[in-house]
Amino acid sequence: MRPRIxxxxxxxxxxxxxxxxxxxLDPRVQAACEPVVYGAQNPGMFRPGEISADGGRTxxxxxxxxxxxxxxxxxxxxxTGPVSKEAFAKAGLPWRGHTDLLGHLTGAVSTAMMxxxxxxxxxxxxxxxxxxxxPRLLTADQLERVIRLTTxxxxxxxRPRPRLAVAGLNPHxxxxxxxxxxxxMVLRPVIRACRESGITVDGPFPADTLFVxxxxxxxxxxxxxxxxxxxxxxxxxxxxxxxxxxxxxxIIRTSVDHGTAFDIAGxxxxxxxxxxxxxxxxxxxxx
Numbered sequence: 001m002r003p004r005i006x007x008x009x010x011x012x013x014x015x016x017x018x019x020x021x022x023x024x025l026d027p028r029v030q031a032a033c034e035p036v037v038y039g040a041q042n043p044g045m046f047r048p049g050e051i052s053a054d055g056g057r058t059x060x061x062x063x064x065x066x067x068x069x070x071x072x073x074x075x076x077x078x079x080t081g082p083v084s085k086e087a088f089a090k091a092g093l094p095w096r097g098h099t100d101l102l103g104h105l106t107g108a109v110s111t112a113m114m115x116x117x118x119x120x121x122x123x124x125x126x127x128x129x130x131x132x133x134x135p136r137l138l139t140a141d142q143l144e145r146v147i148r149l150t151t152x153x154x155x156x157x158x159r160p161r162p163r164l165a166v167a168g169l170n171p172h173x174x175x176x177x178x179x180x181x182x183x184x185m186v187l188r189p190v191i192r193a194c195r196e197s198g199i200t201v202d203g204p205f206p207a208d209t210l211f212v213x214x215x216x217x218x219x220x221x222x223x224x225x226x227x228x229x230x231x232x233x234x235x236x237x238x239x240x241x242x243x244x245x246x247x248x249x250x251i252i253r254t255s256v257d258h259g260t261a262f263d264i265a266g267x268x269x270x271x272x273x274x275x276x277x278x279x280x281x282x283x284x285x286x287x
Contacts, residue, residue, distance in 0.1 A: 002034050003076035003286040005279055006066040009039030010081025012046040013055045014260030015270035020081055022272030023279055033283040036075055038062040048266025056087030063098070067105045070251040076286035077252030079278040082260045085128070096128045099246055102253055111248040112146050114221075115230065115257060116157065116281065117238040120214055121221040122230040123150045123247070134226045135182055138169060143190045143223070150221055151199050153247040156285060165210055165219040166191055166203030167229060173204040187225075240273045243281045252285045254278040 007023065010016030017039065024035045040046060040058045063083075069075045085096050095101040103111040114123045125146045126137050147164060154162035166187055168174060174183030187204040194201050203210075207224070211233035214222045224230025234242050235257065242257035256274040264270060 002032065003283055004036050004074070005033040005282050005286065006036045006038055006069060006075040006078045007275070007279060008059070008062045008066050008078065008080045009037065010062075011051075011055045011059045011084045011087055011260045012040040012043055013048055013050045013052065013087075013265060014082055014084065014262055015265050016059075016081035016260065017043060018265070018268065018270045019256070019272035019275045022270075023079075023275045026272070026276050029276060029279050029283075032280050033076075033286075035279065036069075038066045049262040051084055051087050051090065051262060053087065053090040053092070056084060056089070056091035056093060059083045060088065060091065060093055060101070063101065064105065067102065067251065070253075071106065077254070077282040079275065079282045080253065080255040081275065082256055082258060084260045084262075098244075098253070098255060099127060102246055102249055106250050108249050110145055110149050111246055112149050114150070114153075114245045114247050115234045116243045116245050117234065117241060119217075120211065120234060120237060121154075121157070121159075122211075122234050123221055123223050124227060124230050125223055126226050128227060131226060131228075135169065138182065138186065138225055140186055140190045143187060144194060146223055147190070147194050147199060147201055149248050150223065151201075154221060159220045161200065162220040163218075164199070164201040164221050164223060165205055165214060166201065166223045167207040167210050167225055168204035169225045171206070171208075173206045240271050241277055242274065243278045245281070252282050254282045254285075 009020050066078045099113050112123050113127050126134050169182045170180035174180045177184050183204045244255040246253045
């Protein structure tokens with residue numbers, strides 16, 4: 001029996017409506033699941049490319065409905081279309097995106113953002129924060145939490161004994177303190193403690209070579225210190241095919257690896273590939 005997978009359209013003025021339409025018609029999606037779409041009640045009221053409070057609130061409402069149904073077991077998982085952080089803010093919503101919103105809606109104690117491809121998996125230790133704030137937010141407790149959560153969750157993705165690597169925060173992973181103290185004072189002690197507790201994790205490694213090593217199969221996942229450090233290699237190697245997964249939720253949630261693309265919304269050129277992959281992965285996890 002095919003699982004029922006909820007698909008949220010995301011911001012109705014972005015490319016979400018187009019990629020959802022493409023995804024639900026894809027033969028692979030139809031064979032893998034029964035798609036259930038959550039979107040705007042009156043889609044005609046939204047102009048493509050226009051960031052608005054109504055668009056942010058509509059996207060939010062669709063997510064709430066989908067999460068409600070997933071928690072009740074009426075759908076087996078959720079694949080989400082892209083939302084606009086700016087539209088959320090215009091609507092007075094305090095969340096920066098899906099990850100913190102989904103944690104709030106489900107009561108999840110600990111969540112993390114993972115980007116999944118068959119050859120490269122990246123988990124972010126910090127997410128949508130200014131780069132200047134990363135050293136302050138990348139605490140020992142935060143890094144250990146993400147390492148332990150990733151170790152616990154990766155077996156669901158066919159990695160029963162995950163091998164993790166942590167990317168250094170500074171160039172050359174700090175070069176033994178010559179280019180910043182965080183790698184030696186924060187990252188390395190946490191990695192050592194996790195290893196002593198039985199977790200297979202190593203680092204910190206210079207980020208400029210680590211992702212190549214992981215893509216060649218040396219590691220099952222990389223813990224990146226900040227957003228762009230982890231997302232650049234993912235999007236360089238697999239843009240449009242990577243899947244965003246929220247770890248730590250009591251429900252299955254996958255998503256696209258891109259944003260709302262307001263600049264091309266309504267032009268019929270948006271590629272549904274990443275959403276297709278997200279739906280297929282949600283269906284596989286549900287199975």
